[in-house]
Amino acid sequence: xxxxxxxxxYLAPELIEQxxxxxxxxxxxxxxxxxxxxxxxAIGEISVVIALVKGAAALARxxxxxxxxxxSLASQKLRVETAFGAITLEVRExxxxxxxxxxxxxxxxxx
Amino acid sequence: MDDGAVRAVLQGDxxxxxxxxxxxxxxxxxxxxxxAVASYLLEDAAIDDPGDLxxxxxxxxxxxxxxxxxxxxLSPYSFALFRLRLMALINGAQxxxxxxxxxxxxxxxxxxxxxLLDEGKRATVCADWEDSLGERPDPIPIDTxxxxxLQADVAPQVTPIGECSKTERFALTATxxxxxxxxxxxxxxxxxxxxxxxxxxxxxxxxxxxxxxQAAAIHRGQGLPETIEFLSFLANSxxxxxxxxxxxxxxxxxxxxxxxxxxxTSLAAIRRILTITVWCMLGAYPQDGPSAxxxxxxxxxxxxxxNDPRNAAWSCDVDDAQDIERMWDFWDKRLGSTSWRSAVxxxxxxxxxxxxxxxxxxxxxxxxxxLPRLALDGLEIALKDQGQLIDAFLADxxxxxxxxxxxxxxxxxxxxxxxxxxxxxxxxEIDPSRHARTITRRTPTGEIYATGFVSTLxxxxxxxxxxxxxxxxxxxxxxxxxxxxxxLPVPSPTVASSRRGxxxxxxxxxxxxx
Numbered sequence: 040x041x042x043x044x045x046x047x048x049y050l051a052p053e054l055i056e057q058x059x060x061x062x063x064x065x066x067x068x069x070x071x072x073x074x075x076x077x078x079x080x081a082i083g084e085i086s087v088v089i090a091l092v093k094g095a096a097a098l099a100r101x102x103x104x105x106x107x108x109x110x111s112l113a114s115q116k117l118r119v120e121t122a123f124g125a126i127t128l129e130v131r132e133x134x135x136x137x138x139x140x141x142x143x144x145x146x147x148x149x150x
Numbered sequence: 151m152d153d154g155a156v157r158a159v160l161q162g163d164x165x166x167x168x169x170x171x172x173x174x175x176x177x178x179x180x181x182x183x184x185x186a187v188a189s190y191l192l193e194d195a196a197i198d199d200p201g202d203l204x205x206x207x208x209x210x211x212x213x214x215x216x217x218x219x220x221x222x223x224l225s226p227y228s229f230a231l232f233r234l235r236l237m238a239l240i241n242g243a244q245x246x247x248x249x250x251x252x253x254x255x256x257x258x259x260x261x262x263x264x265x266l267l268d269e270g271k272r273a274t275v276c277a278d279w280e281d282s283l284g285e286r287p288d289p290i291p292i293d294t295x296x297x298x299x300l301q302a303d304v305a306p307q308v309t310p311i312g313e314c315s316k317t318e319r320f321a322l323t324a325t326x327x328x329x330x331x332x333x334x335x336x337x338x339x340x341x342x343x344x345x346x347x348x349x350x351x352x353x354x355x356x357x358x359x360x361x362x363x364q365a366a367a368i369h370r371g372q373g374l375p376e377t378i379e380f381l382s383f384l385a386n387s388x389x390x391x392x393x394x395x396x397x398x399x400x401x402x403x404x405x406x407x408x409x410x411x412x413x414x415t416s417l418a419a420i421r422r423i424l425t426i427t428v429w430c431m432l433g434a435y436p437q438d439g440p441s442a443x444x445x446x447x448x449x450x451x452x453x454x455x456x457n458d459p460r461n462a463a464w465s466c467d468v469d470d471a472q473d474i475e476r477m478w479d480f481w482d483k484r485l486g487s488t489s490w491r492s493a494v495x496x497x498x499x500x501x502x503x504x505x506x507x508x509x510x511x512x513x514x515x516x517x518x519x520x521l522p523r524l525a526l527d528g529l530e531i532a533l534k535d536q537g538q539l540i541d542a543f544l545a546d547x548x549x550x551x552x553x554x555x556x557x558x559x560x561x562x563x564x565x566x567x568x569x570x571x572x573x574x575x576x577x578x579e580i581d582p583s584r585h586a587r588t589i590t591r592r593t594p595t596g597e598i599y600a601t602g603f604v605s606t607l608x609x610x611x612x613x614x615x616x617x618x619x620x621x622x623x624x625x626x627x628x629x630x631x632x633x634x635x636x637x638l639p640v641p642s643p644t645v646a647s648s649r650r651g652x653x654x655x656x657x658x659x660x661x662x663x664x
Contacts, residue, residue: 040282041664089664118642122279122661124649127642129179129575145646149283 040147041067042098044088045118050109051086054117057105058090063097066090095147099139106130121146164211167218169232170628172532172621173568173604174215181576183208203383206368206376212569213367213557217360219567220550223536224543225431226497227352227442231337232532233504234330235628236525240511242327242631243521244319249656251316254290257658261635262328264663265295279661290658291317292324300325300332311516324635331636342445347397354394355444359427361395362420366553381420397452398423404455408465421468424551426451429478434493436500441487450485458484474547491544498540501533521627528624531617535565566607568618573601585610587618591643601643634660 046054048071058064068089092098102117117128124146128139165176178184190209222228249257258264258275267275272289279287311319342350361384369377384392385399402419405426410418430451433442440446455464464484466477482489508529512522542549542563549563550556572589577599580588589602604622606614630648632638640648649660 041278043664118639120662120664122282122664124662125640125642125645131575147282 040092040094040121042090042092042146043120044090045085045120046088046116048086050105050117051088053109054086054105055088057101057108058088060104061097061101063093064090064101092147095140095143099136099143102128102130102139103134103136106132106134119143119146123148164207165215167215167222167567169222169228169235170632171570171625172219172528172535173570173618174212174219175570175572176211176215177572177574179574184571184573201372201376201379203379206372206380207364209372210364210367210380214360214364216567217363217556218356220539220564221356221359221427221431223532223539223565224428224494224497224550225433225444226435226493227337227431227433227444228356229497229501229532229536230435231334233501233529234334234337236529238327238330238334238635239624239628239631240522240525241323241330242635243627245324245327246631246634246652246655248316248320248323249290249658252290252320254288255659256287256289257634257652257656257660258289258292259634259652259660259662260331260637261292261324262300262331263637264289265292265300265328266297267663268294275663278664287659287661289661293321295325295328297332300329301336304329327631327635331638334636334638337443340445341440341443342449349390349393349397350445350449351390351394352444354391355427355430355448357391358395358398359424359431361391362398362423362427362553363556365420366557370554370557395423397448398426401426401448401452401455404459405465408459408462409467421553424553424556425466425468425474425477428547428551429481429490432478432490432493434488434496436496437488437492442493447485447487451481454481454484468552469548471546471548474551494540494544498533498536501529501536505529505533524620524624524627527617527620531621535567538565566609568604568621569607570604571602577601587622 044054051069055066055069058066066088068087070087072085072087098119117130119126119128126142126146128142163177165174167174176187178187186205187208222232256279264272272294276287276289311322314322338352340350340352344350365377365380365384368380384395387393399416399419402422403415405422406415406419412418426448427444430444430447433444433447435442441450458464463480464477466473468474478490481487505526508522508526512519512526515522548555549559570589577591578601580590580598580600584603586603586605588600589604590598591601592598604618606618626644629640629644630651633640633645633648634652652658652660
């Protein structure tokens with residue numbers, strides 16, 4: 040499924056690196072966009088990554104690896120969008136793989 | 151500290167003003183942050199009073215966001231955007247209510263983006279959906295448009311729809327909504343940004359204004375070291391809002407040098423920034439069109455001053471109201487703009503005319519007029535605050551352009567925006583005694599908890615609470631309409647409920663174009 044992931048410009052390179060490592064994910068496009076909607080001291084530009092992802096489990100696994108690698112992401116948010124919806128993940132250091140998968144699953148469910 | 155290091159200590163965002171909600175929102179990422187602000191506001195901050203940038207911003211973000219609300223009311227360009235939003239909502243909601251009658255089983259969102267895709271690209275999107283759905287999607291019929299067709303000016307017209315089929319009515323109202331959203335995107339982007347100066351956008355003129363007010367609020371409420379810390383961040387950051395603030399400071403220093411022989415003009419120049427931002431926001435959009443864009447006005451002003459450096463008429467005594475007005479008159483004349491006075495008076499007058507026109511529309515509406523009435527209420531609520539603001543501004547422009555006066559003036563002189571506190575990633579217990587509307591969610595086990603509070607500031611009359619409820623209702627309807635028609639981001643918690651609402655209303659499967 041085609042997935043759009045929006046994050047801040049600082050996290051994007053590591054996110055892309057993690058996505059590239061997963062055989063169930065294929066990056067199609069990445070670009071920067073201006074964030075004009077809200078005051079965001081830490082986010083000047085946003086980065087958008089479009090990827091083909093085989094399922095919620097694959098994306099959850101990749102995001103969990105990113106969080107484990109980065110440690111605290113207290114100020115980080117990731118927005119994930121698919122044909123079936125969108126969710127903004129408020130990423131915590133102690134978030135579990137299961138929590139991530141549960142949060143992402145509705146975005147991959149056709150029913 | 152470089153921007154990467156700053157990002158590591160700062161919250162992602164501290165607050166927001168979005169025209170969907172006619173008030174301001176403050177965001178808290180942790181109970182500690184929320185409690186720190188509460189204790190600061192109660193003047194009990196001595197126990198835990200760190201002077202780090204995060205705490206400085208956390209305590210002053212309300213002043214920042216409040217200024218966004220004031221600037222929105224004052225700027226004809228911003229207010230034109232708000233009126234476009236109302237038109238998008240009225241037309242968009244009508245179109246969506248007719249979508250049930252259309253053939254097809256899928257509502258592709260955003261509809262404006264779908265309309266701009268040619269047949270080949272639509273087929274690619276459908277193929278992606280088919281992979282996920284396991285069946286061939288059947289989108290509702292929508293004509294393909296080119297962007298310049300949707301951007302083209304269309305003379306105001308009233309199309310009798312009594313004899314139109316539902317399909318024709320859908321096409322008419324959906325196209326009107328899409329035209330409004332395309333125009334909103336165009337105005338939001340502005341007309342001045344270049345690859346070298348990507349931050350020359352209207353929103354960043356508003357940021358330069360709000361950041362200057364925030365610095366003054368920090369000076370008043372927290373102290374000089376905290377102000378220096380904040381100004382140092384602004385002066386050195388590469389973030390676009392900071393870059394735009396730096397450009398304003400650059401121009402302000404040129405103006406300051408025209409009146410001062412001092413070598414170091416930077417601190418005095420900061421006091422000039424609001425004379426620049428306010429004038430930039432006073433472009434007469436209905437008369438001057440794209441050249442009323444605040445960022446375009448900033449570019450033209452900078453060019454005018456740079457090309458005429460010895461002419462003191464470009465500058466003024468910031469503490470003299472008449473001299474500020476004289477300077478703005480000079481800027482208008484030299485730069486060929488409609489006078490700022492005309493822009494302000496026409497702003498409110500055209501709003502009043504729009505109210506009369508909305509009333510006629512609601513009276514002659516076929517079916518339930520609830521939505522046009524809601525849009526009408528939203529417009530009237532905004533105009534009430536706008537009238538108060540314009541009176542205060544015309545009586546003395548220093549009310550808005552002298553930052554230290556703006557942050558110390560007595561309450562009640564300027565309109566007070568309603569305030570929403572959003573708790574992100576944590577919740578609070580429901581407290582029925584709290585004088586606020588509570589935003590709630592349910593835990594997986596069904597327990598209800600609070601994720602935010604919305605309350606009126608300043609006046610506490612029944613009418614004010616009634617207005618607040620209408621604002622919240624308007625926000626919800628705008629979010630659903632934005633989700634259906636535009637790429638404007640909709641808050642995550644409302645995406646799911648808005649999608650469900652759209653599916654119930656239209657009887658179609660809502661599928662997002664990724």
